[in-house]
Amino acid sequence: MTKNEIADVLGEIGTLLELKGENPFKVRAYQTGARVLESIEEAELGRLIAAEELDSVKGIGDALAQKITELHTTGKLEFFEKLKASIEPGLAEMLQIPGLGPKKIRALRDKLGVTSIAELAAACHDGRVAALDGFGEKTQEKLLAGIKNREAYGKRHLWWDAWEISAPIVEGLRALPQVKRAEAAGSLRRGLETVGDLDFLVAATDVAPVVEWFVTRPQVKEITARGETKASVRFESGLQADLRLVPEEQFVFALHHFTGSKDHNVQMRQRALARGLSMSEWGLVPAEGEGTAKEKAEKLLAAGGGTDVKTEAELFKKLGLSFVPPELREGLGEIEAAEKGELPRLIELKDLRGAFHNHTTASDGRNTLAEMTGAAEALGWEYLGIADHSKSSFQANGLSEERLAKQVEEIKALNASKRFKTRVFSGTECDILADGRLDFDDAVLAQLDYVVVSVHNAMTQAEDVMTKRIIRAIEHPHTTMLGHLTGRLLLRREGYTVDVEKIIDAAIANDVVIELNASPWRLDMDWRHWRKAADRGLLCSINPDAHETAGLAEVRAGINSARKGWLTREQVVNTKTLREITAWLAR
Numbered sequence: 001m002t003k004n005e006i007a008d009v010l011g012e013i014g015t016l017l018e019l020k021g022e023n024p025f026k027v028r029a030y031q032t033g034a035r036v037l038e039s040i041e042e043a044e045l046g047r048l049i050a051a052e053e054l055d056s057v058k059g060i061g062d063a064l065a066q067k068i069t070e071l072h073t074t075g076k077l078e079f080f081e082k083l084k085a086s087i088e089p090g091l092a093e094m095l096q097i098p099g100l101g102p103k104k105i106r107a108l109r110d111k112l113g114v115t116s117i118a119e120l121a122a123a124c125h126d127g128r129v130a131a132l133d134g135f136g137e138k139t140q141e142k143l144l145a146g147i148k149n150r151e152a153y154g155k156r157h158l159w160w161d162a163w164e165i166s167a168p169i170v171e172g173l174r175a176l177p178q179v180k181r182a183e184a185a186g187s188l189r190r191g192l193e194t195v196g197d198l199d200f201l202v203a204a205t206d207v208a209p210v211v212e213w214f215v216t217r218p219q220v221k222e223i224t225a226r227g228e229t230k231a232s233v234r235f236e237s238g239l240q241a242d243l244r245l246v247p248e249e250q251f252v253f254a255l256h257h258f259t260g261s262k263d264h265n266v267q268m269r270q271r272a273l274a275r276g277l278s279m280s281e282w283g284l285v286p287a288e289g290e291g292t293a294k295e296k297a298e299k300l301l302a303a304g305g306g307t308d309v310k311t312e313a314e315l316f317k318k319l320g321l322s323f324v325p326p327e328l329r330e331g332l333g334e335i336e337a338a339e340k341g342e343l344p345r346l347i348e349l350k351d352l353r354g355a356f357h358n359h360t361t362a363s364d365g366r367n368t369l370a371e372m373t374g375a376a377e378a379l380g381w382e383y384l385g386i387a388d389h390s391k392s393s394f395q396a397n398g399l400s401e402e403r404l405a406k407q408v409e410e411i412k413a414l415n416a417s418k419r420f421k422t423r424v425f426s427g428t429e430c431d432i433l434a435d436g437r438l439d440f441d442d443a444v445l446a447q448l449d450y451v452v453v454s455v456h457n458a459m460t461q462a463e464d465v466m467t468k469r470i471i472r473a474i475e476h477p478h479t480t481m482l483g484h485l486t487g488r489l490l491l492r493r494e495g496y497t498v499d500v501e502k503i504i505d506a507a508i509a510n511d512v513v514i515e516l517n518a519s520p521w522r523l524d525m526d527w528r529h530w531r532k533a534a535d536r537g538l539l540c541s542i543n544p545d546a547h548e549t550a551g552l553a554e555v556r557a558g559i560n561s562a563r564k565g566w567l568t569r570e571q572v573v574n575t576k577t578l579r580e581i582t583a584w585l586a587r
Contacts, residue, residue: 003037003045004366004548006071009080010034010064016083018102019091033064038366045072090116097146098493099139107132121147149493156194156491157239160520160557163188165235166198169217176213178206181251185258191327191560193490193523198241199258203248214243249307250282250297252315257281263331271319271335283307284318327563346563347542349556351575356385356427357452357483357515357543358552362407363388364396366548369410370419375549377422382578385543386411387427387452390439396456401444404428408447423578425449425585429483434458436472438479445478449585452515452543454483455496463497470498471506480585481513481541485525492521500525504533513573514538516565518558519545530565540572 001009014030036059037045048054049072055065071077084092094105094117108114111132112123120143123129130140166184173182179202183189186199204210211231215223224240225232231243246254257265257280272279278287283297284307291299300307309315313323321338325346328334337343359365360372367375369386376384388407389398399407408426415424427450431439438445438453445451453473461469474482485503486495507514514533517524522545525533534540542558544551562572569575576584 001071001075003040003042003072004550006068007034007037007366009071009077010037010068013080013083015095015102016087016092019087019105021106029061029064032059033068036060037068039361039368041368041371049073088115090119093117094120096150097143099142099146104134107134117147117150154238156196157237158490158520159188159191159193159195159523159560160554161237162195162198162239165219165237165239166200166241169200169214169241172213172217173200173202173210176204176210178204178209180204180248183255185255189259189326190261190329191564193527193561195239198239200241200243201251201255201258202243202245203251204245207245210245211243246281247301249301252307252309252312253279253283253297254281256312256315259326260329261331264329264334267331267335268319271321275319277319279319284309284315325563327560328566330564344566344568347559347567347569347572347575349559351569351572352381352542352555352559353577354381354383354385354422354574354581355518355543355546355552355555356425356450356481356541356574357387357429357517358385358546359388359429360386360407362403363393363398364547369407369414369424371549372546372552373414373420373422373424375552377420379552381422381552383423383425383581385425385427385450387429387450389456390428390430392431392433392439393429393456398431398439399428401440404440404444405447423582427452427480429454431456432469432473434461434469436469438473438476442478448478450480451478452481452483453479455487459487459496461496463499466496467499467502470503474503474506474510474512479510479512481515482507483515483543484517484522484545485514488524489521490523495524500529504529504536504538508533508536508538513541515541515543516558516562516567517545518542518555518561519551520554520557523557523561527561527564530562530567534565534567534571538571540567541574542572543574 010030011034014027018027049069055062094100114120114123124140124144129135130137170184173179181203183201185201187195215231219235220233221236222234229245234240269279276287278285278293280293282294285296316323322341324334324338360369389396391398391400411424411426426448429452432453432455488495514525544554546552
């Protein structure tokens with residue numbers, strides 16, 4: 001296991017021990033151990049373990065050192081497995097409800113006998129939770145809302161999670177000798193922020209071995225359907241996937257059909273009908289004549305007629321359109337633009353030269369400054385911005401003025417050392433206080449290369465109050481960019497209420513960038529706002545909000561949303577070269 005994976009295990013051990021009501025000092029030892037571990041560079045951890053010197057590190061005792069060593073070398077820990085088995089499954093599941101920590105879950109179990117989410121819902125509905133000391137009506141209402149949201153959110157999955165499952169499956173399908181073409185379709189291919197299920201499309205010569213391979217993937221929990229041309233499975237994560245097998249001649253038509261949104265597909269079919277054609281997943285055939293579109297396509301195929309449409313680009317061309325990228329197929333004006341030849345050249349992942357909203361172990365990150373810089377270099381980035389939390393974000397170990405000044409000097413020294421090709425910029429993710437003031441004064445902010453301003457507290461303010469608060473922060477002369485505009489966490493919590501249009505107006509007026517936070521949990525500002533805003537001159541920065549080295553790669557999810565928002569390379573500041581961005585920041 002890597003150090004961050006081990007830290008996750010230590011953190012979970014602490015939580016489970018707290019659920020059991022163990023000694024608080026014992027719980028804290030695991031929590032502290034996890035934090036200490038994150039501050040050690042990966043190579044140094046390996047050296048300490050090899051030299052059997054891990055227990056010399058402050059915060060890691062002999063017992064903890066043994067457990068860390070076991071996880072590092074074997075990837076398993078018997079103590080952890082036994083601890084998990086000793087906890088009632090329903091109690092651990094209750095931790096997924098916002099506002100419920102180990103102490104409250106223990107109180108619910110001990111005083112009300114609640115050991116599952118279903119029992120918690122029942123206790124809330126009949127008022128027993130509100131009557132408990134330390135809970136009350138408001139807490140009960142929040143818990144009920146959390147349970148309701150969990151049920152609704154449970155039907156969707158983050159794009160990133162779905163992509164991590166689908167990518168190796170597509171790769172595996174393409175490697176099968178029977179497969180000629182294979183793609184993932186649906187909302188995943190369109191880059192939608194959440195995905196309901198997965199759609200795999202395959203053109204194959206011999207379908208039986210393909211179906212067998214698909215339904216026997218290691219992560220498959222249940223086979224829900226299995227036939228000659230279609231199979232459906234459910235993965236351990238709860239995500240469902242459908243495999244469709246089609247003749248190669250129909251592949252392009254099926255791929256377009258199962259990729260586009262309902263509105264896009266309806267508009268495309270209407271366009272085809274206006275040209276005397278019937279368009280469907282089976283093909284593009286004359287609208288007149290007897291039989292369904294499927295029957296006509298099969299008849300044409302049986303007669304050896306085939307099709308001259310081999311690619312989606314050729315399909316769009318048949319209807320007088322330029323190629324519409326999958327991300328734009330939402331029925332939101334892309335067909336009209338394709339007809340006029342006005343679709344933009346969308347930004348691509350390779351266009352990014354760096355990113356600005358990233359954290360280190362100085363605040364709540366899990367990798368050191370050097371590790372984050374090394375990871376950015378490995379991605380080929382020319383620059384990396386470090387924006388650790390400011391002092392008011394105490395929950396995220398926010399930096400005081402003194403600690404921030406020390407970090408600025410560390411960054412200067414790292415740049416001067418030439419250890420990495422990647423240049424590091426000094427920044428901060430500065431809290432926007434409840435009244436719109438910034439968390440640091442002007443003298444501190446003036447020492448930085450850039451400033452990201454974000455809301456992290458008082459999220460229940462009325463819309464007009466929140467809007468004025470954020471606009472005041474945008475108007476501050478040291479503000480470079482606004483972080484995660486609505487504060488939403490996809491499938492976890494809704495964003496705070498804010499007038500997005502007024503915020504965009506203020507950002508444009510004050511020459512402030514709004515970030516597209518690329519964390520798969522955020523993807524905020526939402527893609528639905530970007531086309532109109534960018535056309536008016538708003539600039540975007542695609543930032544991963546990375547809290548560990550692996551998080552830097554999550555800019556891929558941000559690229560999806562940027563493309564859905566019709567953004568081009570020129571509208572995204574972190575496509576600038578190091579020389580260009582240095583001059584831009586200085587200005």
